[in-house]
Amino acid sequence: MADNDRARQRIITSVFDKRNANADVPESYVAHIKIWEDSGEGQGKKPRYIIISRAADNTGFIHKSKLNTNGSFSVGKTWKLTELRGIQVVSSSSFNITLARTYKWQTDNVVEQTEFVRAIVDLFRSLVDAPLHLVGVDETSTALDRLVAGDWGSEEDAEDAEETAEATMISVEEMLEGYEWASEDTFGRKSARGAADLVEARLLDELMALDKANIHSFLESDDRVNLVVKYLDEALGEVDAMDSLLSSYKIHLNAVGDDISFIQSQRRGLQVQMQNQGMLLSELENLLKTVQVSKEALLTLTQESLEKQTGIQRLEEAATELYKALQASQDTEMAATMERLDEYRTYNAQFCKRIFDYLSIMIVAQSKLILDDNGGISRPKGRGRPIIYNHQGMEIYLGRYAGLLLYLKEMDETVYSKFCAAYFSAASDLHNTQMKGVFSIYAGLLKKTPEEDAEQSFASNHTSARGGAIRRAGTIVRGPVETRTRERGGQAGEEYGAADALGYILDQIAPQIYREGDFIADFLQINDAGLTFADYAGLDSYFRRQAARSAGLGQSTAKLVRGAMDLIFGFLLTELKQWVDLAIARDALQVVGIIACLERFLVDADERGNAFFLQILEKQHLRLKGTFDRHINQQIKMVDETKLTSKKRKGVAHFIKYFPIYVGRVEQQLIGADGLEIRAHVDSAYEKIVHSMFECLKHMATLDGDGEDKGQLNYHVLIVENMHYFVAEISQLETGSVVGFLKQAETIYNENLAAYVRIVLRRPFAKLIEFFEGLERLLKTTAPSEVQKNSHYSKSSLKKVLKEFDGKDVRKHIDVLFRRVEKHFTEAEETTTREESSGIAAGTVMVGVWKACEEELQRMTESFSARIAECYADGGVSMEYTSSDVETAFKRHRLGSSVGH
Structure with missing residues (x-):
């Protein structure tokens, strides 16, 4: 509620x-x-x-x-x-x-x-x-x-109220009758205000009189009331006095409680202070014991052997005692309590020098063990691929001293810096000897470029061997697969292409670089871990804080260790450049495979996060990309010079013959390189060279004349010959990069072949062609039924023209046509491959041209017959020869060409 x-x-x-x-x-x-x-x-x-x-x-x-x-x-x-x-x-x-x-x-x-x-x-x-x-x-x-x-009391009176409710209402109505206030007015609330006031006033008077009478009767009925009132007054007085006393006691108790609380807090503070002082005293006693180095430990530092593992462990334990004493001395107050501080510092200097002298000698000794008598390179009998000995044994041997080197790094930075320099020098000599040996061996195993390939180029004074170009274009891409199969067989006396040789070299060099970087990071603590000797020895937090406070190398030492990889492998950039230049000097086109090889190792170096090796490879990659660009520009320049130097205006151009060979040699080096940057670079180079070749062809086949002009005919002959050769050769390479060039060459071939056929057919069939061309022009303005009304195209004119082209005449014209076409494409037949081609035509260019002539003449014959039927339907006129005559005449020469050529 x-x-x-x-x-x-x-x-x-x-x-x-x-x-x-x-x-x-x-x-x-x-x-x-x-x-x-x-x-x-x-x-x-x-x-x-x-x-x-x-x-x-x-x-x-x-x-x-x-x-x-x-x-x-x-x-x-x-x-x-x-x-x-x-x-x-x-x-x-x-x-x-x-x-x-x-x-x-x-x-x-x-x-x-x-x-x-x-x-x-x-x-x-x-x-x-x-x-x-x-x-x-x-x-x-x-x-x-x-x-x-309103007035009927509590729940106990509810039952009585129910019984008297009706009687009460009747009494009220009777009482109010004298005041002219009926019960209907009472419950309807419509009576006048004056009557209600009178009733209320009288009721109040009656109630007041009754109360007075009751009180008076009660007071007079018992004389003991005054006595009770007196006692009540006395009791109230005593209660007031007791209340005053209680208030006073409360004040005093509060004051005493504050004193007690203060005393208790002081007692607790004294207890904590005594405990802290006891703990501090105990810590001081332990610390004083800690900063005192035993004579046995000092003797161990000077005389214990550094060779055996047990000796190294005892040296680390003794060095830990000396380390704690010297770290504590960095605290001014602690240093004042140490009587033998100078003596400890002397022992520290002697111990650090002892570590340096011993390890400097052992690094050189371990390097000599690796080099042995074969320069640190393992090579199978004969001329198999060389393998660089890894340095695992040396790393395990030196790794035992990692803890002592941490001590050396913190306690004597000067000696630590000297040791780092000594290690970098010894490691550099070791890697230099091994890697130079590998470079030298593979330089002797470089495959020599075939003389016929070396002599060929886009220059006009170089020509490819007749009959051999197509074979090489078709088979040269398969060469590397066969070569690698033989290499897996481990045959002695193997020779390698520049890209393969460089790949084998980097396969040996890259692991050495990665492993050396990881080793010096752990051995010399050249990393961001911030490990101290206190961490290594598991000392208390006090010594770890002291070590962390003084951690960090000086500027000169930090610069030395940051350049560790440059100091160890500083020779590598020069050696790699010299070897690559040697390989390119033997065959400039090998630059493509070398770039592809570098890009593969660039990806690996980037994944491993080795910034040093990545930088070396990127420098060579950038340099060789420039070399390749200059090579492409030189090839384009050779093609362009043909415009000025070549006097030959027919037959297949020398650069068209060389381009399939060039593509085959390049693609041989790009097997499996589809995802590399060099792939797009080479495709762009192809596009530039092809564009230059096609432009040069157009310039060589200069168009000087119209209609039957010899210059126009020679233009189409030259373009058809070269495009036929280009498509026949390139289609055998099965290289996706040249698909676009194939389509472009096919389009050019088809356009010029169609133009050539139209021109060459016009001479023997000139009258017939001119008549029907005129008829076509007339039909644009005249209805077919009205054509005969024109005197030039009457039925008699048509018969006169058709009479000159009967079956016998057509065969003669085709014989003349064959001799003319044969004369135009004689050189192409001698120089073009006879092997099966997936291009436009099979066999010689003559086959494709002769077939196009037959198809065009058949089309013309059908068109002429259709026009005659349309315009001269009622004249009974028709062609004097048939499609069968054309087919027979062409077939005779087609069979003869296949035998005679």
Whole structure:
């Protein structure tokens, strides 16, 4: 109930006080109840508060509000009480209320629900003169409540009130009859104000007189009242005195409590202080023991062997004692307690020098063991591929001293710097000897370029061997596969191309570089780990902090170790450049394979994150890309110079013959290089060279004339010959990079072949062609039925023309045509391959040209026959020869050419 009262108070404050502040008719709170209603589909239920109120003008309202987060209430919807139509109590925790529509509400408390329903029914019946439909509501209890709501006492008097309610109302009516105030007026609230005032005044007088009489009677009935009052006064006085004493005691107790708390806090502080002092004293005693180095440890540092593993462990233990003493000496207060500090520093300097002297000698000795008598290179009998001995044994041997080197790095940076320089020098000599040996061996194993390949180029004074170009173009790409198969067989006396040789060299060099970088990072602690000897020895945090405070190398030493890889492998860039230049000098075209090889190792170096090796390879890669670009420009220059130097204006140009060989030699080096940068670079170079060749061909076959002019005919002959050769050769390479050039060459071939055929057919069939060309022009402006009316194209004119081209004449014309075409393409037949080609035509260029002539003449014959049938249908005129005559004549020469050529 307390919660309900607090909610009622907040409702009155946040709802009615605010509403009444600006309202003309104020409202007063009557009752409220917390209900739960549906939020929507799948949203669950939301809490709301239903409030009923009564206005000063005897109207009622029903408000629906929600509880805000700050504890206040806000009204969301309001109904007038007159809109209420019915109430249905469904269960002890739910009821329905009907206004404009029926609302279904659930409650938390059966008592609150019953009281709220009773309150709203009473309010409705007192304010609204209308029936109310009730279901499940006890109407008897509500009527009784209305009768006894004001003055009829507690629940114990409820039964008596029910029995006397009716009698009371009758008595009231009889009493009021004298004042002319009937019972109808009383319950109807329509009487005059004056009568009510009289009744009220008289009732008050009667009540006051009765109270006075009762009090007087009570006081006079018992004389002991004064005695009781006296005792009560005395008791109150004593209570006041006791209260004063208690207050005084409380003040004194509070003061004593403060003193006790202070004493207890002081005691706890003293206990903590004593504990801390004890622990500090213990730590100081331990520290004093720590900074004292035993004589046995000092003797071990000077005399223990550095060779055996047990000796190294004892040296590390002794060095740890000295290390702790010297680290503690960095603390000013601790240094004052150390009497033998200078002696310790002397022992430290001697021990560091001893480490340096011993390891410097052993590094050189280990290097000599690796080099032995064969320069650190293992090579099978004969001329097999050489293998560089790895340095695993040397790394394991030196790795035992990693802890002592940490000590050296922290305790004597000068000696550590000297040792790093000594190691870098010895390692550089070792790697230099091994890698130079590998470069030298593979320089002797470089495959020599065949003389015929070396002599060929795009220059006009070089020509390829007759008959051999097509074979090489078709088989040269398969060369590396066969070569690698033989290499896997391990045959002695093997020779390698420049790219393969460089790949084998880098296969040996790259692991050495990667492994050396990892080894010096661990052995000399050239990394960002920040490991100290205190960490290595597992010392207390005090010594680790001391070591971390003084960690870090001087500027000169840091510069030395940062350039470790440059100092060890400083020779490699020069050696690699010299070897590559030697390989390119023997065969400039090998630069393509070398670039592809470098790009493969660039990817590997980048994945491993080895910046040093990556930088070396990138320098060579950039340099060789420039070399390749200059090579391509030189080839293009050779092609362009042909425009000025070549006097030959027919046959296949020398650069067209050389290009398939050139592509074959380049592609031989690019097997498996589709994902590399050089692939796109080479494709771009092909495009530049092909463009230059095609432009040069156009320049060589200068077009000087029209119609039957010899210059025009020679132009088409030259282009057809060269494009036929280009397509026949390039199509055998089966290289995807040249597909675009093939299509371009095929287009040029088809265009020029069609033009050549039209020109060469015009001479023997000139009259026939000119007649029907004129007829075609006439048909553009004249209907077919009107053609015969033109004197130039009459039936007689047609017969005159057709008479000159009977079957016998056509065979003669075709014989003449064959001799002429044969003369034009004689050189092409001598120089073009006879092997099967997947290009435009099989065999010689003559085969393709002769076939095109036959197809064109057949097409013309069919076209002429169609025009005759269209324009001279009723004249009984037809061609003097047939398609069979044409086919027979061409077939005779086609069979003869296949035998004679």
